[in-house]
Amino acid sequence: MNRVTATATAPSAIAEQSISATFHVEVMNDLESGQPMLIGSSDPSQGDLQVVTPDQVIAKAAEQYRIIAKAVRLALDYEAATKQAPTGPRRSWLIADNKTGMPLKGTCLEGCHGLHFEMTSGTADADDVVCINFDQANSTELPIGCGSTDGQDWATLSVLIKSYPVHPDEEKRIPHAAVEVTEDHYIEDLDDDGLAIVIDKLQQRVDGMRIRHAELVRVRHEHLGRQA
Template identity: 30%
Template sequence: MAKSVPNPVNSADDVPALPKLPKPLQSVDVDQPIPFKLTPAAEQLPRTWTFINRYNDQPITLTCMVGCTANHDRDMERAQYPEDIWCQTNGKDVMLPINVTGTSESYRVLRMTMNCIPFSSKMSERLPHVTIEMIDDHWIDGLDPDGLATVISTLSSQLDRLREAHATLIDVRAEYRRHAA
């Protein structure tokens, strides 16, 4: 008759419960506009102002895009090339430690600006558009609503994979600790 051997694997009751992952703050519906919080100064009506065209010394009156926080005082003080005039609203800076040279340094990531360059040679830049600084001085330029939705979808997919890796990492570390003890 076969002798009963105890199972060396711990029972499910011996495994500590894994912490629940936080739910995302909000899901992104790529078919809906993204809420863009305006600063208190930007909640006012768009500014209308005049500058002198440097090519012909003629005045040009311009109304900023809604939310523009650019300081146009210097643009009004002296003649400007029209293509150098632009409106901008900055997003919030986010910093992460990134190892580029063997030591972690703080880099700005996923910085967003909303821009409008009304006299640009590129027609797409004449309308409000978004530019994303993926990491210091590396940009995705001129995103219209569809382009921005594509970036959001791509980053969201990667974020989902990172959440999966997080859950796996918790499991692997717990198993490692059990065997190391």
């Protein structure tokens, strides 16, 4: 039996809710014929215990996976709603625009990993200055090959949060996401266990992307609040 129960109580950003999933499968012998039977239930008290087919079990498993995924998302939403925003100082700088000579005053994106070489040179093109928050905590590498080449480890579905703090286009200054996707590359020769591993890793990436989505919502809100 696999059971997931989650209840969250947090500030008004997230409502109270509960998610449960029950999935019971067993093989037992019929008392009269001695023949094995496949038995299934999705009730916590097993009140609906009955003979089922393998197809019914597979269909019920898919339904339970969806419920479990909702429970995971609830946990991530709770984390995003209750997570304290970093309070440390962010880098600020004043440089000259290469094209106009006008001063450009910028403040780093929260969690920026950019090197900002323009801070040393003192000049840059306004549309080249970029802040990047890498997806370091939630990254996945998969052995992806192309054509006849052997698979190499590639970062898969990583999400960057970016901002161009002094860009002429105001929309570019607002934090936004960039998803790293590999094109025309395949993970090949997978047996059933290998495919299950890939599915698990992709699910981890989806969960990680949900975390990044919550972070993007927060940093955009903070950015727009500062602008206001």
